[in-house]
Amino acid sequence: MKMSISLLINGETYQVNVPHKKTLLDVLREDLALTGTKKGCDSGECGACTVLMDGKPVNSCIVLAVDAVGKQITTIEGIGGITELDPIQEALVAHGAIQCGYCTPGIVMTAKALLDSNPHPTESQVREGITGNLCRCTGYVKIVEAIMDVSRR
Amino acid sequence: MSYSVVGQSVPRVDAREKVSGSALYTGDMMLPHMLIGKVLRSPFAHAKIISIDTSKAKELPGVKVVLTYEDTPKILWNSAGFPPSPGAILVEDQYILTNKARYVGDGIAAVAAVDEATAVQALELIEVEYEVLPALMNIERAMSDGAVLIHEAEKNIYGHTPVVIGDIDAGFADADFVFEDTYYVPKVNQVSLEPCGVSMAAPDKDGRITIWTSTQMPHLVRSITAHALGLKTGQIRIIKPPVGGAFGSRLGVVNEPIAALLAMKVGQPVMLKYTREEAFLATESRHPITMTIKTGVKKDGTFTARQLTSYIDGGAYATHTPSLAGPVAGWFLAMYKSPNIKVDNYSVYTNSTQCGAFRGYGNPQVVFAVESQIDDIAERLGIDPLELRLKNHPCAGEVWLWSGWVIESCGFEECIASGAKAIEWTKKRSKIGNESSHQGSKKRGVGMGYMMHVSGARPMLHETSAAMIKINEDGTANLIYSNSDCGQGAGTSLSQIAAEELGIPFEDVMITKTADTDVAGFDIGSHASRQTYSGGNSVKNAAAKAKQKILEMAAEMMETPVSELVVKGGRVWASNKSSEEPAKSVSIAEISHRAHFGSHGNQIIGVVSEEPPGNPPVYAAQFVEVEVDTETGIVEVLRVVAAHDVGTAINPAIVEGQIEGAIQQGIGYALTEEYCYDQESGKPLNPNLSDYKILTSVDMPQIETILVEAACDTGPFGAKSVGESGLVATAAAIANAVYNAIGIRFKELPMTPERVLAALQNKNK
Ligand code: FES
Numbered sequence: 001m002k003m004s005i006s007l008l009i010n011g012e013t014y015q016v017n018v019p020h021k022k023t024l025l026d027v028l029r030e031d032l033a034l035t036g037t038k039k040g041c042d043s044g045e046c047g048a049c050t051v052l053m054d055g056k057p058v059n060s061c062i063v064l065a066v067d068a069v070g071k072q073i074t075t076i077e078g079i080g081g082i083t084e085l086d087p088i089q090e091a092l093v094a095h096g097a098i099q100c101g102y103c104t105p106g107i108v109m110t111a112k113a114l115l116d117s118n119p120h121p122t123e124s125q126v127r128e129g130i131t132g133n134l135c136r137c138t139g140y141v142k143i144v145e146a147i148m149d150v151s152r153r
Numbered sequence: 154m155s156y157s158v159v160g161q162s163v164p165r166v167d168a169r170e171k172v173s174g175s176a177l178y179t180g181d182m183m184l185p186h187m188l189i190g191k192v193l194r195s196p197f198a199h200a201k202i203i204s205i206d207t208s209k210a211k212e213l214p215g216v217k218v219v220l221t222y223e224d225t226p227k228i229l230w231n232s233a234g235f236p237p238s239p240g241a242i243l244v245e246d247q248y249i250l251t252n253k254a255r256y257v258g259d260g261i262a263a264v265a266a267v268d269e270a271t272a273v274q275a276l277e278l279i280e281v282e283y284e285v286l287p288a289l290m291n292i293e294r295a296m297s298d299g300a301v302l303i304h305e306a307e308k309n310i311y312g313h314t315p316v317v318i319g320d321i322d323a324g325f326a327d328a329d330f331v332f333e334d335t336y337y338v339p340k341v342n343q344v345s346l347e348p349c350g351v352s353m354a355a356p357d358k359d360g361r362i363t364i365w366t367s368t369q370m371p372h373l374v375r376s377i378t379a380h381a382l383g384l385k386t387g388q389i390r391i392i393k394p395p396v397g398g399a400f401g402s403r404l405g406v407v408n409e410p411i412a413a414l415l416a417m418k419v420g421q422p423v424m425l426k427y428t429r430e431e432a433f434l435a436t437e438s439r440h441p442i443t444m445t446i447k448t449g450v451k452k453d454g455t456f457t458a459r460q461l462t463s464y465i466d467g468g469a470y471a472t473h474t475p476s477l478a479g480p481v482a483g484w485f486l487a488m489y490k491s492p493n494i495k496v497d498n499y500s501v502y503t504n505s506t507q508c509g510a511f512r513g514y515g516n517p518q519v520v521f522a523v524e525s526q527i528d529d530i531a532e533r534l535g536i537d538p539l540e541l542r543l544k545n546h547p548c549a550g551e552v553w554l555w556s557g558w559v560i561e562s563c564g565f566e567e568c569i570a571s572g573a574k575a576i577e578w579t580k581k582r583s584k585i586g587n588e589s590s591h592q593g594s595k596k597r598g599v600g601m602g603y604m605m606h607v608s609g610a611r612p613m614l615h616e617t618s619a620a621m622i623k624i625n626e627d628g629t630a631n632l633i634y635s636n637s638d639c640g641q642g643a644g645t646s647l648s649q650i651a652a653e654e655l656g657i658p659f660e661d662v663m664i665t666k667t668a669d670t671d672v673a674g675f676d677i678g679s680h681a682s683r684q685t686y687s688g689g690n691s692v693k694n695a696a697a698k699a700k701q702k703i704l705e706m707a708a709e710m711m712e713t714p715v716s717e718l719v720v721k722g723g724r725v726w727a728s729n730k731s732s733e734e735p736a737k738s739v740s741i742a743e744i745s746h747r748a749h750f751g752s753h754g755n756q757i758i759g760v761v762s763e764e765p766p767g768n769p770p771v772y773a774a775q776f777v778e779v780e781v782d783t784e785t786g787i788v789e790v791l792r793v794v795a796a797h798d799v800g801t802a803i804n805p806a807i808v809e810g811q812i813e814g815a816i817q818q819g820i821g822y823a824l825t826e827e828y829c830y831d832q833e834s835g836k837p838l839n840p841n842l843s844d845y846k847i848l849t850s851v852d853m854p855q856i857e858t859i860l861v862e863a864a865c866d867t868g869p870f871g872a873k874s875v876g877e878s879g880l881v882a883t884a885a886a887i888a889n890a891v892y893n894a895i896g897i898r899f900k901e902l903p904m905t906p907e908r909v910l911a912a913l914q915n916k917n918k
């Protein structure tokens with residue numbers, strides 16, 4: 001069964017006609033071509049699909065699109081400007097915290113929410129904060145350094 | 154030596170597009186009329202297929218094509234990404250879709266439909282009748298008398314790799330002590346965050362097909378796919394967009410032939426994207442190996458004989474296995490010097506998913522076993538474990554048995570010295586269960602492991618790379634290269650090498666971030682930690698050729714001989730004759746403009762296609778401190794000090810990143826990761842990220858990397874390698890630290906809390 005819904009994403013309203021069981025992740029990627037949000041497992045285990053819903057990080061692969069109606073959704077495409085990056089993104093670049101980059105959009109979203117709610121976290125709070133975002137490339141070392149760097153500013 | 158951009162941690166060339174989410178990975182792409190492919194997988198580990206009925210699936214609206222074994226070319230092939238070379242033993246034993254199921258997940262049929270839901274529904278409509286055969290889930294069963302044959306190999310053994318040096322029996326007779334131990338290492342999965350197995354194939358009307366694929370080796374995937382499909386190599390074009398991690402999993406063909414066959418049959422583009430479960434079920438993991446190591450040693454720690462007998466569980470298809478048996482022998486015999494060495498490696502089929510490449514390519518397995526036993530030997534002889542290693546490792550100027558070539562440079566002593574100091578070895582490496590390490594039920598220990606690794610696979614495999622440098626009208630440069638960067642940062646390091654050699658700013662070099670076999674020259678790809686050394690040499694030499702032409706043009710313009718010119722900061726300078734004269738210079742932009750539009754129009758281009766001159770080994774000593782909770786059995790790694798000799802670090806942040814990421818995989822190998830099968834049914838027990846545990850940010854210890862830069866003459870600016878080596882010694886170091894903490898020697902990985910508790914209870918009996 002398809003439903004016509006409207007979603008508020010990165011400040012813009014999108015009208016989509018989607019099966020009621022379709023996840024927010026699949027709608028973002030397939031219907032709206034917002035492919036910056038990645039799929040690493042499709043079952044809430046890896047965090048690659050993290051987006052913000054009303055400022056809170058969620059795994060968009062376990063949220064139904066219909067349940068996102070009426071919420072403010074922010075994806076990686078809504079972070080930073082056309083050419084300039086958000087300070088979190090700049091820090092990840094500067095610290096060499098990006099390798100394959102597949103976890104990176106999810107990390108950016110989680111870090112954003114973390115620093116919005118707690119601008120000066122301790123290192124263990126940072127580690128705790130991103131524990132749902134798996135990374136297989138970096139050992140998290142430079143990711144944690146980058147987030148700590150931003151938090152000290 | 155002082156360089157301008159070599160040795161700088163410049164940001165990666167692809168960081169901004171990745172961090173902003175705008176980088177397009179294969180799975181992000183969409184083409185007009187693109188169909189979605191899906192594969193029907195066997196629910197049985199071993200079964201004959203009696204019949205398949207696809208009629209209902211074909212009738213489903215939206216289904217465009219359904220393929221089975223009947224529709225595939227009857228060409229046997231091997232998926233491993235090897236160039237034809239002495240070390241490539243390629244047993245061809247698979248078809249694109251099989252007519253006999255050999256593991257749970259084996260591909261039986263494939264469909265392409267207008268969308269994913271329809272494709273999934275079509276799979277459900279395919280009716281298959283199976284005759285189930287016994288599932289042989291381990292080497293013992295596979296090799297037992299009367300076991301059914303998975304292929305046509307007696308006792309399911311399809312390879313024996315022997316090595317004999319000297320006289321092993323005389324060597325043991327000569328020894329004061331002989332140690333013999335058997336070790337087992339499990340199957341582990343690479344778990345690249347982008348699930349392994351994503352390709353999109355688009356046929357054209359000229360009989361060619363373009364395949365976008367997440368791969369480590371565009372050119373070799375091109376030729377293997379062509380062979381499997383019965384096409385000419387030139388009919389296939391491989392494009393490699395950004396890759397979401399690989400670690401060996403994409404070292405060869407994954408699902409490209411299936412996507413291509415579907416696309417060709419229907420004449421439309423097909424996207425074939427494996428789920429996380431399929432990536433576990435149907436793509437290659439690290440080989441489980443059972444290794445028996447026998448070592449003869451004199452009282453003073455001199456080895457008289459070293460012997461390895463190993464049984465390599467290759468899973469259901471040969472792919473890499475018989476070729477991997479070679480390096481497994483190589484890692485073993487090249488680690489420590491001994492006049493007498495014997496190796497026998499056997500490749501065995503079982504009914505698990507085929508095994509292939511995973512960072513280290515057999516070395517982590519061998520090093521776990523060898524380095525565990527070395528610590529036991531040191532303890533028995535009463536020799537410091539560091540001393541024993543220093544005494545017996547091969548060093549610069551000696552022949553390295555892996556390659557048969559002389560070792561160019563060796564930073565191992567410095568690795569040992571700096572690593573030991575950082576971990577406070579002498580203070581902390583006290584007796585087992587030392588009073589000071591008591592903290593109630595928690596016991597601490599330190600341990601270390603040593604390893605050597607390659608910078609390519611010569612002379613066993615060809616290591617061809619090609620590079621082209623084009624100097625643009627404005628003095629910027631394009632580097633055309635089959636860039637198989639999968640996240641490790643090779644594209645950035647290679648750009649630094651080009652900029653350094655050309656003498657232009659790093660920002661002015663633009664590498665082809667996407668590899669395209671229609672554009673770049675033949676390149677082996679990303680394997681054997683070869684990119685910086687092998688690829689780097691070709692890039693440097695191409696840049697040198699372009700630079701020579703720049704100098705020649707400058708000589709003409711400045712009326713100064715080439716021998717008196719140098720390139721620096723984007724300008725060519727004439728060396729100052731007298732200090733009164735102001736320095737004369739001309740910009741590369743002016744030179745290039747003159748080349749393009751002067752009296753004889755030509756662009757300055759430097760091209761090479763070549764193999765690198767050597768294969769310099771790298772060294773590492775990793776030290777760890779652990780805390781073992783004797784009540785819960787939990788081993789916590791508190792700290793890792795990783796001292797690595799990488800030659801010149803072209804980009805230190807990238808080098809550190811390689812080591813740090815590898816250590817996450819190494820700790821997982823030691824403590825948490827094991828891909829398990831039900832031993833009766835052959836069903837995988839943990840093909841997902843909840844049950845297959847990789848380390849999260851809170852699980853990771855402090856990591857301190859120490860870069861030892863023992864530069865080698867043949868490397869680009871002295872670089873050797875780093876990619877794989879970061880995890881090779883980690884599990885051994887942890888096992889040795891656990892022994893130091895609780896006095897228990899684990900000969901099997903992973904050291905899970907259950908196993909540690911059981912061993913503690915056994916010990917206390
Ligand atoms: S894709 Fe959503 S958590 Fe992995």
Ligand code: FES
Pocket residue numbers: 097098099100101102103104134135136137138346397398640
């Ligand atoms: S950078 Fe590759 S998974 Fe994090």
